[in-house]
Amino acid sequence: MILDPAQWDRFLSGEAYDPSACLQAEAFAARNSAELVGDRCVRLGSGTEGFRVTVRTIGQEPKEAIASAEAVVEPRCMFEAPDPPSEPTSTPTPPGEEGDDEEEASPIEGLVCSGDPWEIDPENPVLPDATDLFTVRLSE
Numbered sequence: 752m753i754l755d756p757a758q759w760d761r762f763l764s765g766e767a768y769d770p771s772a773c774l775q776a777e778a779f780a781a782r783n784s785a786e787l788v789g790d791r792c793v794r795l796g797s798g799t800e801g802f803r804v805t806v807r808t809i810g811q812e813p814k815e816a817i818a819s820a821e822a823v824v825e826p827r828c829m830f831e832a833p834d835p836p837s838e839p840t841s842t843p844t845p846p847g848e849e850g851d852d853e854e855e856a857s858p859i860e861g862l863v864c865s866g867d868p869w870e871i872d873p874e875n876p877v878l879p880d881a882t883d884l885f886t887v888r889l890s891e
Contacts, residue, residue, distance in 0.1 A: 756859050759830040763884070765800030772802055772824070780806045788817065800824045801890065821891040828864035828884050 761767040773792035780787055785806040795801040801823040808816045859871040864883050871878065878884070 756830065756832055756861060759862065760832075763826045763828050763830055765824060765826070773804075776802065776804045780804070784809055795821060795823070799890075801887075803891075819891070820889055822887050823890045825886045825888070826884065827886055828862060828869075828879070831861045831863075833861050 758767060776792050777787050785808050787804055788807045789805040791804065793803045795803060801821060803819065803821045805817065805819040808814075856873040859873060859876075860868070862869040862871065862878075864879050869879060
């Protein structure tokens, strides 16, 4: 997906979330002596991107507790695909010089996070961290 900028807008708007968000919720619960229960981890509906989880404390009998929370995920970034490059004009290779048959991949541009532009090198693609890409806030 990282090398396909056409997918970035879907990802940043929440249409293509990775299921790892629910795995992270499960890991966070485990670090806090709890486990996901019931529906475990459910995406929010009605145009709000985020998740609802229900957890139960473990190892605390008879004082077991169950709690639910909703987290809304909001993008900090936007992606606007740059205009496609104009058709390159070919320049004939002068006699006696070798032409460069291999084109170098152009950097991917158009990702802006919190006002800062990111340029992605297709040879070594690295995106900002999730904390740079999204804000997560508890809503319930």
